[in-house]
Amino acid sequence: MKKFNLLASVCVILLTATPAMAQVLPVSPPPLLELNVDLSTGQALGDLSVLDAIVTVGGPGLLDVYLGLLDGATGGGNTALLDPSILAALNTVGGPSLVSSFQSLIGSTARNVDYVNGQINDANQAATANVAASTTTTLTATAAAIGNSYSMDAAARAVADLTQGNTGTGTSTLNSVLTTVNTATQTAASIGNSASFTSPASVLDLSIDQNNSGIQTATLVSLGTAVSDATMTAAAIGNSLSVEMPGGSMIAAAQRNSGTMTADLTGTLTTAVDYAGTAAAIGNSYSLTSLNSGLAGNVGSSVNQWNTAGQIAKIGSTLATTTAAAVTAAAIGNSVSINVQ
Numbered sequence: 001m002k003k004f005n006l007l008a009s010v011c012v013i014l015l016t017a018t019p020a021m022a023q024v025l026p027v028s029p030p031p032l033l034e035l036n037v038d039l040s041t042g043q044a045l046g047d048l049s050v051l052d053a054i055v056t057v058g059g060p061g062l063l064d065v066y067l068g069l070l071d072g073a074t075g076g077g078n079t080a081l082l083d084p085s086i087l088a089a090l091n092t093v094g095g096p097s098l099v100s101s102f103q104s105l106i107g108s109t110a111r112n113v114d115y116v117n118g119q120i121n122d123a124n125q126a127a128t129a130n131v132a133a134s135t136t137t138t139l140t141a142t143a144a145a146i147g148n149s150y151s152m153d154a155a156a157r158a159v160a161d162l163t164q165g166n167t168g169t170g171t172s173t174l175n176s177v178l179t180t181v182n183t184a185t186q187t188a189a190s191i192g193n194s195a196s197f198t199s200p201a202s203v204l205d206l207s208i209d210q211n212n213s214g215i216q217t218a219t220l221v222s223l224g225t226a227v228s229d230a231t232m233t234a235a236a237i238g239n240s241l242s243v244e245m246p247g248g249s250m251i252a253a254a255q256r257n258s259g260t261m262t263a264d265l266t267g268t269l270t271t272a273v274d275y276a277g278t279a280a281a282i283g284n285s286y287s288l289t290s291l292n293s294g295l296a297g298n299v300g301s302s303v304n305q306w307n308t309a310g311q312i313a314k315i316g317s318t319l320a321t322t323t324a325a326a327v328t329a330a331a332i333g334n335s336v337s338i339n340v341q
Contacts, residue, residue, distance in 0.1 A: 045098075045101060045102060047093070047094075049093045049094075050090060050093065050094075050098075050102070051063060051066075053086055053089035053090055053093065054066050054081065054086060056085075056089070057083050057085045057086050057089070058081075058083065058086075062081065065081065066081055081102075082103070082201040082202065082246065083201060084201070084291075084292050086102075087099055087102075087103075087292060090102055103248065114158075114159045114160075114161075115152070115158065115159065115160040115161070115162075116160075116161045117150065117160070117161070117162050117163070118162075118163045118164075119148040119150060119162075119163070119164045119165070119193075120148075120164075120165045120166075121147040121148050121165070121166045121167070121168050122167050122168055123168045124168045124169040124170070124171070124214075125145035125146060125147060125168060125169070125170045125171070125190075126145055126170075126171045126172075126173075127143040127144050127145040127171070127172045127173070127190075128143060128172075128173045128174075129141055129142065129143040129173070129174045129175070129176075129188075130175045130176070131174070131175070131176040131177070131178075131186075132176070132177045132178075133176070133177075133178050133179070133181055133184075134178070134179040134180055134181075135179070135180045135181075136178075136180070136181045136182070136184075137181075137182045137183070138182060138183045138184075139178065139181050139183065139184045139185070139186075140185045140186075141174060141176060141184075141185070141186045141187070142174070142186075142187045142188075142189070143172040143173055143174040143187070143188045143189070143220075144172055144187070144188075144189045144190075144191075145170035145171055145172040145189070145190045145191070145216075146170065146189075146190075146191045146192075146194055147164075147166030147168050147170060147191070147192045147193060147212070147214060148164040148165070148166050148192070148193045148194065149191075149194045149195075150162055150164065150194070150195045150196070151195075151196045151197075152196070152197045152198070152199075153198045153199075154197070154198070154199035154202050154204060154245075155199075155201075155202060156202050157202050157203050157204075158199070158202065158204050158205075159204075159205045159206075160197070160204065160205070160206050160207070160208075161206075161207045162195060162206075162207070162208050162209070163209045164193040164195065164209070164210045164211065164239075165193075165211045165212075166192040166193050166211070166212045166213070166214050167212075167213050167214050168192075168214045169214050169215045169216070169217075170190035170191065170192065170214060170215075170216040170217070170236075171190060171216075171217050171219075172188040172189055172190045172217070172218045172219070173188060173219045173220075174186055174187070174188040174219070174220045174221070174222075175221050175222075176221075176222045176223070176224075177222075177223050177224075178222065178223070178224040178225070178227055178230075179224070179225050179226060180225070180226045180227075181224065181226070181227045181228070181230075182227075182228045182229065183228065183229045184224065184227050184229070184230045184231070185231045186220060186222055186230075186231070186232045186233070187220075187232075187233045187234075187235070188218040188219055188220040188233070188234045188235070189218055189233075189234075189235045189236075189237075190216035190217055190218045190235070190236045190237070191216065191235075191236075191237045191238075191240055192210075192212030192213075192214050192216055192237070192238045192239060192257070192259060193210040193211070193212050193238070193239045193240065194237075194240045195208060195210065195240070195241050195242070196241075196242045196243075197242070197243045197244070197245065198244045198245075199244070199245040199246065199249070200244075200246070200291065201246055201291075202245075202246070203245070203246060203248050203249050204245045204249045204250070204251070205249065205250045205251075206243065206249075206250065206251040206252070206253070207251075207252050207253075208241060208251065208252070208253040208254070209253075209254045210239040210241065210253075210254070210255045210256070210284075211239075211255075211256045211257075212238040212239050212256070212257045212258070212259050213257075213258045213259050214259045215259045215260050215261075215262075216236040216237065216238060216259060216260075216261050216262070217236055217261075217262045217263075217264075218234040218235055218236040218262070218263045218264070219234060219264045219265075220232055220233070220234040220264070220265045220266070220267075221266045221267075222266070222267050222268070222269075223268045224267075224268070224269045224270070224272065225269075225270045225271060226270070226271045226272075227269060227271075227272050227273075227275075228272070228273045228274070229273060229274045230267075230269060230272055230274070230275045230276070231275075231276045231277075232265055232267050232275075232276070232277045232278070233265075233277075233278045233279075233280070234263040234264055234265040234278070234279045234280070235263055235278075235279075235280045235281075235282075236261040236262055236263045236280070236281045236282070236311075237261065237280075237281075237282045237283075237285055238255075238257030238258075238259050238261060238282070238283045238284060238307070238309070239255040239256070239257055239283070239284045239285065240282075240285045241253055241255065241285065241286045241287070242287045243287070243288045243289070244288075244289040244291065245289075245290070245291065245299060246290075246291045246292050246299075247290055247291065247292050247293045247298055247299060248299070249290075249299045249300070250299070250300040250301075251288070251299065251300070251301050251302070251303075252302045252303075253286060253301075253302070253303040253304070254303070254304045254305075255284035255286065255303070255304070255305045255306070255334075256284075256305075256306045256307075257283040257284050257306070257307045257308070257309060258307075258308045258309050259309050260309045260310050260311075260312070261281035261282060261283060261309070261310070261311045261312065261331075262281060262311075262312045262313075262314075263279040263280055263281040263312070263313045263314070263329075264279060264312075264314045265277055265278070265279040265314070265315045265316070265317075265329075266315075266316040266317075267315075267316070267317045267318070267319075268317075268318040268319075269317075269318070269319050269320070269322060270320045270321060271320070271321045271322075272319065272321070272322045272323070272325075273322070273323045273324070274323065274324050274325075275317075275319060275322055275324070275325040275326070275327075276325075276326045276327075277315055277317050277325075277326070277327045277328070278327075278328045278329075278330070279313040279314055279315045279328070279329045279330070280313060280328075280329075280330045280331075280332070281311035281312050281313040281330070281331045281332070282311065282330075282331075282332045282333075282335055283305075283307030283309060283311060283332070283333045283334060284305040284306075284307055284333070284334045284335065285332075285335045286303050286305065286335065286336045286337070287336075287337045287338075287339075288301055288337070288338045288339070289338075289339045289340075289341065290338070290339070290340045290341060291341050292341065293340045293341060298340060301338065303336065305334040305336070306334075307333040307334050311331035311332060311333060312331060313329040313330055313331040314329060315327055315328075315329045
């Protein structure tokens with residue numbers, strides 16, 4: 001360990017009794033803090049510019065947390081120090097090496113939370129919504145049948161091991177009649193397994209295993225007149241995995257689907273301004289967003305997908321006096337989307 005002092009940026013000016021012979025004698029003030037920092041993190045972590053960056057973003061309270069870490073304490077709230085604004089400021093002050101040292105310090109002292117979860121569903125799910133609306137400003141209608149659903153929103157360093165298994169049939173049905181509606185958003189969704197992980201600043205280590213053999217069917221039938229903005233979606237998905245986490249995180253995932261996916265959308269609209277209709281049948285879907293990759297590095301991602309069943313997507317749309325329309329029918333076995341920021 002290496003000790004170093006944070007000194008006050010002031011000096012004491014001593015004057016002799018005779019103005020003509022005045023002398024300015026700098027005197028080093030006593031240290032404000034004496035910190036113990038491992039040499040591997042670099043003494044630059046105690047530089048005033050680093051402290052200023054933390055105060056600017058999080059105020060004196062966050063600075064207290066940081067100084068506690070430098071002094072060997074571990075306290076809570078460490079992950080707030082990984083705010084993108086702080087990392088950007090440190091990158092400006094000392095470049096990637098300073099950012100790396102800073103993250104190593106925070107990561108070594110941040111709280112680690114371990115989650116092990118297993119979800120098994122063997123029963124059937126059925127969701128039905130019948131909607132009639134007139135002279136309505138905003139309408140949101142959803143029919144969702146889901147075998148297993150898991151969501152994590154992390155504010156601390158976490159390790160998660162999730163297993164999901166679904167053999168049940170999922171059926172979602174949405175029927176609607178709309179008249180004079182400004183904005184209408186309608187969704188029929190049937191999903192075997194759904195998992196979502198969100199962590200804006202805290203590093204995650206994830207192991208995900210999803211298995212679906214249940215048949216998933218989503219049906220949406222809508223009749224509309226004078227609908228300004230209409231969005232209709234019928235989605236049948238065997239396994240769905242969505243992850244958003246910072247660079248330096250790790251994920252290993254496996255998705256297996258052997259159930260048939262069917263998405264069926266029928267829409268009839270008269271006098272509509274904007275219309276978007278989507279029928280999507282997907283065996284396995286994986287979406288990853290790596291945050292702050294320019295400063296923190298990329299996420300380590302390994303995913304394997306197996307699909308052995310069919311996907312069927314159908315759309316029947318009848319449109320009259322419509323300004324803009326977009327219609328999509330998509331049948332996909334395996335889908336991977338990676339966004340590096």
